[in-house]
Amino acid sequence: MATIKADKVLPLYRDMLRIRGFEGKATKLYEQGVLPGFLHSSVGQEAVPVGVSAHLDKDDYITSNHRGHGHVLAKGMEPERMFAELYARTTGYNSGRGGSMHIMDFSLGIVGANGIVGAGVPIATGAGISFQVNGTKQVAVSYFGDGAVNSGAFHEGLNLAAIWSLPVVFVCENNFYAESVPQSYAAKVGIAERAAAYGIPGVRVDGNDLFAVYDAAKAAVARARKGEGPTLIECQTFRWSGHFVGDPGVYRTKEEVEAWRLKDPLPRVHSWLEQHGVTAADLDTMEAAVADEMDRAAERGAAGPRPDPQAATDNVYAPEGVARA
Ligand SMILES: Cc1ncc(C[n+]2csc(CCOP(=O)(O)OP(=O)(O)O)c2C)c(N)n1
Numbered sequence: 199m200a201t202i203k204a205d206k207v208l209p210l211y212r213d214m215l216r217i218r219g220f221e222g223k224a225t226k227l228y229e230q231g232v233l234p235g236f237l238h239s240s241v242g243q244e245a246v247p248v249g250v251s252a253h254l255d256k257d258d259y260i261t262s263n264h265r266g267h268g269h270v271l272a273k274g275m276e277p278e279r280m281f282a283e284l285y286a287r288t289t290g291y292n293s294g295r296g297g298s299m300h301i302m303d304f305s306l307g308i309v310g311a312n313g314i315v316g317a318g319v320p321i322a323t324g325a326g327i328s329f330q331v332n333g334t335k336q337v338a339v340s341y342f343g344d345g346a347v348n349s350g351a352f353h354e355g356l357n358l359a360a361i362w363s364l365p366v367v368f369v370c371e372n373n374f375y376a377e378s379v380p381q382s383y384a385a386k387v388g389i390a391e392r393a394a395a396y397g398i399p400g401v402r403v404d405g406n407d408l409f410a411v412y413d414a415a416k417a418a419v420a421r422a423r424k425g426e427g428p429t430l431i432e433c434q435t436f437r438w439s440g441h442f443v444g445d446p447g448v449y450r451t452k453e454e455v456e457a458w459r460l461k462d463p464l465p466r467v468h469s470w471l472e473q474h475g476v477t478a479a480d481l482d483t484m485e486a487a488v489a490d491e492m493d494r495a496a497e498r499g500a501a502g503p504r505p506d507p508q509a510a511t512d513n514v515y516a517p518e519g520v521a522r523a
């Protein structure tokens with residue numbers, strides 16, 4: 199039974215629509231060849247960051263991974279500056295230097311997406327140490343995939359957070375594949391079960407069910423804020439696209455992908471809202487407004503200036519005269 203109140207669900211549905219809208223627009227632009235780099239779409243996984251971020255304040259931190267557009271949108275990033283970043287424009291969140299996989303904004307508590315699988319896990323643990331030392335009530339969330347749980351960084355990050363009861367929530371988006379490798383091939387034990395090895399709670403939820411994610415995250419964030427330590431949440435979900443946009447995805451059957459598309463997280467919330475008094479017309483209006491927002495954001499994002507090639511090494515080397523420790 200979901201603990202969420204009806205008036206809180208509408209903005210969460212909007213957040214899910216915005217993630218889907220952003221990914222859809224970015225995918226189109228990438229396929230047209232106008233966005234540089236690689237693009238990893240999170241379509242199909244929208245319920246996870248929205249259900250988690252519902253419990254986070256602006257000064258809480260998140261670490262993200264290569265499939266992170268949803269994580270950062272749900273934490274408060276604006277699509278226009280995100281598109282500018284994807285277009286490598288100076289008006290992007292990181293002056294066009296980070297791109298999709300290294301986008302960050304400290305003022306929003308987004309301390310980094312990360313292209314290195316598993317690398318965000320100990321960064322969140324480190325944030326947890328700083329919150330504990332400074333005596334704040336902040337919480338750090340680390341989002342990572344099923345591919346990250348077999349990395350050393352995952353083990354070290356969870357173990358340290360566990361022994362020091364750090365305020366961290368570890369959120370695994372188990373979409374059953376790491377590139378082409380099925381999760382069942384990569385490990386003999388389940389993901390939530392691993393929490394027992396660290397002596398912390400581990401829960402497995404339907405990651406396509408906003409309410410299930412919301413409830414699990416609520417408990418985990420509350421526990422972290424009370425100083426009771428970390429939780430591992432395994433959210434079972436699926437990415438509809440290939441690993442990256444353009445991946446032919448020969449390692450999955452059409453039937454498997456289709457079965458997961460039928461478990462689309464968005465219509466579930468749509469039906470719930472209709473059952474709780476929101477009209478289909480209002481939802482249509484919201485959907486159209488989000489589509490329009492993404493079109494405008496992409497257009498404005500693309501309009502920013504390109505970086506000056508002369509500035510390529512700015513922020514790479516310390517200025518002359520700065521003493522080295
Ligand atoms: C340390 C490291 N090893 C390998 C890679 C190459 N790589 C990029 S994404 C990826 C798969 C990640 O899978 P998962 O963590 O399940 O996330 P998903 O793509 O499914 O969201 C791999 C192996 C990398 N970026 N970093």
Ligand SMILES: [Mg+2]
Pocket residue numbers: 343344345371372373374375376377
């Ligand atoms: Mg995966």
